[in-house]
Amino acid sequence: xxxxxxxxxGIVGLAWAMGAHAAEPPVTVPEGTFEHAxxxxxxxxxxxxxxxxxxxxxxxRADYAGFVQxxxxxxxxxxxxxFQDGGYLKHWHSDLEPDGEPGEPVVHVSWYAARAYCEARxxxxxxxxxxxxxxxxxxxxxxxxxxxxxxxxxxxxxxxxVATLEDKALGLSGFIGxxxxxxxxxxxxxxxxxxxxxxxxxxxxxxxxxxxYDSAHYATLLRYQxxxxxxxxxxxxxxGFRCVYP
Amino acid sequence: xxSSMLKGLLFALLGLTGMSALGFDQTGREHHGHDQxxxxxxxxxxxxxxxxxxxxxxxxxxxxxxxxxxxxLADLAGRPVIxxxxxASCTTACPVLVQDVKxxxxxxxxxxxxxxxxxxxxxxxxxxxxxxxxxYAQSVRADGEAWHFATGSAADVRTLAALLGVRYRxxxxxxxxxxxxxxxxxxxxxxxxxxxxxxxxxTGAVKxxxxxxxx
Amino acid sequence: xxxxxKSVAVGVGVASALWLAGCSQTASVSSAEEFVVDGRVYGMxxxxxxxxxxxxxAVVGEYMTASPHLAKLDYKGNKTHHVRLDTLSQKVEVAPxxxxxxxxxxxxxxxxxxxxxxxxxxxxxxxxxSDEPVVVTSPAKDAAPFYRQLADNPYQKPVSAISPMPHxxxxxxxxxxxxxxxxxISPGETIQFEWVANYPGVYMYHxxxxxxxxxxxxxxxxxxxxxxxxxxxxxxDHEYVITQSEFYLQKMGDSYIYDHQAxxxxxxSHVTFNGHVSALMDQPLKASKGDRVRLYVLNAGxxxxxxxxxxxxxxxxxxxxxxxxxEWRGMQTVLLGxxxxxxxxxxxxxxxxxxxxxxxxxxxxxxxxxxxIAAPAQ
Numbered sequence: 001x002x003x004x005x006x007x008x009x010g011i012v013g014l015a016w017a018m019g020a021h022a023a024e025p026p027v028t029v030p031e032g033t034f035e036h037a038x039x040x041x042x043x044x045x046x047x048x049x050x051x052x053x054x055x056x057x058x059x060x061r062a063d064y065a066g067f068v069q070x071x072x073x074x075x076x077x078x079x080x081x082x083f084q085d086g087g088y089l090k091h092w093h094s095d096l097e098p099d100g101e102p103g104e105p106v107v108h109v110s111w112y113a114a115r116a117y118c119e120a121r122x123x124x125x126x127x128x129x130x131x132x133x134x135x136x137x138x139x140x141x142x143x144x145x146x147x148x149x150x151x152x153x154x155x156x157x158x159x160x161x162v163a164t165l166e167d168k169a170l171g172l173s174g175f176i177g178x179x180x181x182x183x184x185x186x187x188x189x190x191x192x193x194x195x196x197x198x199x200x201x202x203x204x205x206x207x208x209x210x211x212x213y214d215s216a217h218y219a220t221l222l223r224y225q226x227x228x229x230x231x232x233x234x235x236x237x238x239x240g241f242r243c244v245y246p
Numbered sequence: 247x248x249s250s251m252l253k254g255l256l257f258a259l260l261g262l263t264g265m266s267a268l269g270f271d272q273t274g275r276e277h278h279g280h281d282q283x284x285x286x287x288x289x290x291x292x293x294x295x296x297x298x299x300x301x302x303x304x305x306x307x308x309x310x311x312x313x314x315x316x317x318x319l320a321d322l323a324g325r326p327v328i329x330x331x332x333x334a335s336c337t338t339a340c341p342v343l344v345q346d347v348k349x350x351x352x353x354x355x356x357x358x359x360x361x362x363x364x365x366x367x368x369x370x371x372x373x374x375x376x377x378x379x380x381x382y383a384q385s386v387r388a389d390g391e392a393w394h395f396a397t398g399s400a401a402d403v404r405t406l407a408a409l410l411g412v413r414y415r416x417x418x419x420x421x422x423x424x425x426x427x428x429x430x431x432x433x434x435x436x437x438x439x440x441x442x443x444x445x446x447x448x449t450g451a452v453k454x455x456x457x458x459x460x461x
Numbered sequence: 462x463x464x465x466x467k468s469v470a471v472g473v474g475v476a477s478a479l480w481l482a483g484c485s486q487t488a489s490v491s492s493a494e495e496f497v498v499d500g501r502v503y504g505m506x507x508x509x510x511x512x513x514x515x516x517x518x519a520v521v522g523e524y525m526t527a528s529p530h531l532a533k534l535d536y537k538g539n540k541t542h543h544v545r546l547d548t549l550s551q552k553v554e555v556a557p558x559x560x561x562x563x564x565x566x567x568x569x570x571x572x573x574x575x576x577x578x579x580x581x582x583x584x585x586x587x588x589x590x591s592d593e594p595v596v597v598t599s600p601a602k603d604a605a606p607f608y609r610q611l612a613d614n615p616y617q618k619p620v621s622a623i624s625p626m627p628h629x630x631x632x633x634x635x636x637x638x639x640x641x642x643x644x645x646i647s648p649g650e651t652i653q654f655e656w657v658a659n660y661p662g663v664y665m666y667h668x669x670x671x672x673x674x675x676x677x678x679x680x681x682x683x684x685x686x687x688x689x690x691x692x693x694x695x696x697x698d699h700e701y702v703i704t705q706s707e708f709y710l711q712k713m714g715d716s717y718i719y720d721h722q723a724x725x726x727x728x729x730s731h732v733t734f735n736g737h738v739s740a741l742m743d744q745p746l747k748a749s750k751g752d753r754v755r756l757y758v759l760n761a762g763x764x765x766x767x768x769x770x771x772x773x774x775x776x777x778x779x780x781x782x783x784x785x786x787x788e789w790r791g792m793q794t795v796l797l798g799x800x801x802x803x804x805x806x807x808x809x810x811x812x813x814x815x816x817x818x819x820x821x822x823x824x825x826x827x828x829x830x831x832x833x834i835a836a837p838a839q
Contacts, residue, residue, distance in 0.1 A: 040415065041418065080299050085650075115401070159562030180625075189415045215722050229671075236592045236647075
């Protein structure tokens with residue numbers, strides 16, 4: 001690691017620990033009601049979401065470098081296979097030197113690592129309801145059409161293309177690319193009485209899981225299911241996260 | 247994990263007062279309480295630990311048992327552990343899970359049974375205090391020495407569930423929907439058997455415990 | 462829904478033990494859990510999910526071919542096949558100027574054809590490599606015949622791509638508990654399971670991960686041909702495999718993405734034989750006057766039916782689903798629902814051009830057409 005890198009990391013490490021890193025401060029999200037597009041139970045569930053604060057962007061590589069600087073147990077060389085799949089931060093130049101641009105979202109992080117980061121920052125991963133509420137809110141406040149939203153989702157999952165659906169209302173980037181984001185309770189449990197492990201979202205379950213059969217609902221279901229099928233130790237090249245705070 | 251992360255944050259703040267990076271490292275390790283974070287090929291550290299890569303003994307969550315004791319999974323090192331997740335106010339699946347654990351336990355060969363620990367961790371981090379779990383243990387007649395009904399932080403419960411492949415969700419009626427999973431940890435803390443569903447045959451779990459020679 | 466066993470060593474250990482157990486067997490069980498009904502074997506061991514460092518060929522198996530080719534079964538009796546078919550992303554062309562980022566098995570759409578014999582055992586391995594760029598155009602020297610055939614006729618012009626996504630494998634030719642064997646695996650995970658080819662036929666395989674319509678429409682399917690134990694009563698001069706399927710693509714910027722509205726409305730942008738509107742036109746099937754041609758036809762859907770017809774010929778024999786018990790004679794057209802298969806045979810009446818079509822003409826006009834050219838053998 002060169003001198004420059006040491007200096008750089010010293011600065012981000014310091015800034016990180018002070019909670020005054022280069023990233024923008026969290027955005028306050030207004031309270032509101034939210035209806036899951038996916039039926040998590042037999043009934044349509046409307047949830048009241050309390051106001052919370054959220055990172056405006058996915059956590060950056062520089063931010064994450066600050067975290068592992070301060071928490072040696074979460075460095076690449078230290079983290080065991082229980083908490084990651086072997087690909088943790090695999091493109092980094094070293095334990096403390098990220099690849100790419102410092103401001104780019106950190107990727108190749110497991111769910112365990114993402115949680116540890118947010119916890120150390122005094123926050124947590126968003127819950128499924130919080131995060132999906134944000135997606136809904138962005139669509140509504142910015143007037144994105146259902147079809148544009150659905151196509152953006154299909155383009156992102158189909159070929160990793162990020163569509164330009166700007167968020168002028170809340171100023172939040174991400175959500176439909178450039179990374180998939182870990183959530184605290186991302187693994188779905190789709191009940192069938194006590195047989196909760198049956199029909200948990202495999203072939204043939206779509207019809208009973210979405211409220212309407214249009215493209216937008218289907219696109220949302222695809223995201224719920226895709227996410228739910230990930231193992232928590234997965235460290236995919238497009239898997240990042242952001243944090244929420246009370 | 248929560249406690250160690252809080253400690254980590256504390257050390258990060260201490261670091262501002264001039265502690266070196268090396269100091270972080272040593273302090274962090276000491277407070278993690280185990281040196282098994284050395285499974286990656288990049289590490290310069292020798293593989294001194296006997297804790298395998300996949301061992302749940304690495305989980306540093308501190309549980310409160312129904313007897314009011316603090317318990318970590320590492321405390322159970324050297325013993326086979328039969329582990330499940332449930333909650334006390336659940337009247338359908340959970341009593342069956344307790345019976346399933348009991349059936350496995352009773353079917354173990356004598357020598358292994360005396361070593362085995364039974365750990366039943368609650369989803370209900372608010373309602374299931376150690377006292378409530380104690381009452382539950384009495385009500386399901388599962389209060390022998392081997393039994394540990396346990397509660398912990400919401401984050402630690404979520405972590406353990408992820409490690410065991412247990413899915414759960416608070417439902418609108420205040421209870422929890424959850425997978426019915428019983429897992430067997432060997433003496434080193436690795437998951438050597440995992441079964442889903444209620445009223446499953448005990449053979450797989452018993453075999454897994456019997457094959458594990460102990461510490 | 463079943464979780465990965467945490468111990469990497471456990472998974473790999475069992476996998477290699479299975480490997481060693483492979484040997485010739487006829488309706489024989491390989492563990493106490495297995496049982497036999499009417500000569501068919503049930504009760505396969507649990508699937509193993511594990512992680513491995515594997516950078517080799519995505520398709521491994523000497524009886525794995527690219528459509529329309531079918532491998533010859535050059536062995537007697539039954540055999541245990543060790544088959545690998547990794548799932549990966551690949552940019553492929555469906556029609557001139559129309560390419561999309563496909564989710565594939567092995568790098569082509571449809572995926573490779575697997576040929577086995579009724580009673581054979583398949584020990585199947587699949588790694589989810591959707592998060593790595595896998596090149597399928599430069600395989601190892603001793604690679605599966607699939608690769609050479611793909612290189613000989615690269616009409617899909619495959620280019621490696623990355624599209625991390627959980628996937629699964631569902632073989633219609635296997636009889637197992639789907640929640641175990643057909644479970645989804647994350648990018649980077651590998652699954653291994655086995656099945657016995659209990660019934661002869663032309664079977665579909667596909668990804669069964671929700672949302673299944675999109676996963677299949679994105680290209681995750683292919684054919685398994687299980688030849689009857691006793692063989693067919695006829696001698697075919699040529700054997701070809703044809704998989705019909707629909708694509709639902711819409712233009713977005715300079716490429717094409719999945720069009721869910723079209724998929725729900727059963728309104729495909731393209732319907733193809735073997736994955737490209739020109740696949741069987743650029744390289745037509747070949748035969749000669751008087752030959753008996755046997756086609757293994759699969760309609761992979763995901764939604765539509767196929768009214769399969771050969772212009773100028775009548776099917777002398779049709780074995781619906783490829784089972785000798787289901788024999789029809791003198792059929793002009795065979796109707797195949799989504800995932801139905803059939804073995805059809807016809808005699809080439811004279812030299813000339815024979816068009817293969819889905820006689821549902823709205824599909825033929827969207828690409829479901831091919832050609833067989835009959836000329837004197839060279």
